[in-house]
Amino acid sequence: MPRKLVIGDLHGGLKALIQLLERIDLTPDDKLIFLGDYVDGWSDSANTVTYLISLARQNSCIFIRGNHDDLAHKWLENGEMNQKWLEHGGQSSIDAYRNFTKEEKEEHVRFFRDMFNFYKDDKERLFVHAGFTNLHGPDYEYYETGFYWDRTLWEMVLSMDEGLEPEDSYYPRRLKHFSEIYIGHTPVTRIGKTRPYNKANIWNVDTGAAFKGPISAIDVETKEVYQSDPVHTFYPDEQGRN
Template sequence: MRRKLVIGDIHGGLKALQALLDKIKASPEDQLIFLGDYVDGWSDSAEVISFLIELKQEQNCVFIRGNHDDLVANWLKTKQANKKWLAHGGKSTLLAYKNTSKKLKELHINFLDSLENFHIDESNNLYVHAGFANLHGPALEFYANTVYWDRTLWEMVMAMDSKLKPKDKYYPKRLQLFHEIYIGHTPTTRIGKEEPVNYANVWNVDTGAAFKGPLTALEVKSKKIFQSKPVYTYYPNEKGRN
């Protein structure tokens, strides 16, 4: 039976991604849904993009756009480096591209431009990097970049009364739009967790790979968890985004 697996924020950790995929042992029929932030953090950001481009040739993949992916795409196109981007992982990406060819950069720009802002599957599950604020869903956001920057969805479900049910009067309308919602963007390590965290129908799969946590994949149907070792252990001479 085909599996559907959601993979959290990678942040340049190619070695961790390869170790994670070795554990998953995906067949060509399995679908891998990547939640974005492929770059900025560890030293393999450019290599991660090249790896994903090749992976797509042999594997059923969905690639969601993260805020860091958008920042890197803008830098590759304009050569303008945002100071905040450099301070939050961008410096490692800038170095990763230092000796790459123009042809490779163009290939990577094409990949980054092809990323989806969100994905809805046949079971009405939503996959989005950060969240959405519009009560009618992500497709109706006034600013398209909300879906890869917004944290209010996650903040809302964390603060919700756990006794609320979908049919209750005060159950958030945003959550009623989808069966389940899968996000990254806000590391679960911020609340002391190194595994995916579930509140209401929202699953956060960013387990802090950019910092001290592992890289994680979550099987949608069974909720089985696959994880690499903490990503920093693959890069002992680097600081990541610490």
């Protein structure tokens, strides 16, 4: 039976991603939805993108745009950068591309350019890197940067009363548009979790790969979780984004 698997933030941790896919026992029939942040962190940022491009020739893949992907794309395409990006993983991506040819970089630019800001499947499930702010849903969002930067969707759901039901008048309208919402962007390690975490109808699949956590995947139908070893253990001589 083909599976639909959602994979959280990678941050250049290619070795951990390869281990994760081995543990998933990936088949060509499985569909993969990546929630963004493929780069900025570990030294394999550029190699991770190359690997994902190749993987998409074998499996059906949806690549959601993360904030770090947007920043790396702008640097690759027109040299745009800022100090905060350099301090939060950007330098690792610049270093990772030093030995890449112009043609290879152009292929990566196309990869970044073709990403989705969000994806909706036929079962009213939304997949997005960070979230959305418009009460009418992501199709009505005014600024696309919110899809990969804004944390208020996750912050809102964490603050919700456990007993609040969708029928209640105070239930957030943003959540009513979808049966489930899958996000990354904000590591669940910030709330003391090590596995994808569910609150209301949101699943956060970012388990801190940029820091001390693993890369995680979840089967959207069965909710079975797969994880790599902590990514930093594959890169013992690096600091990541610690």
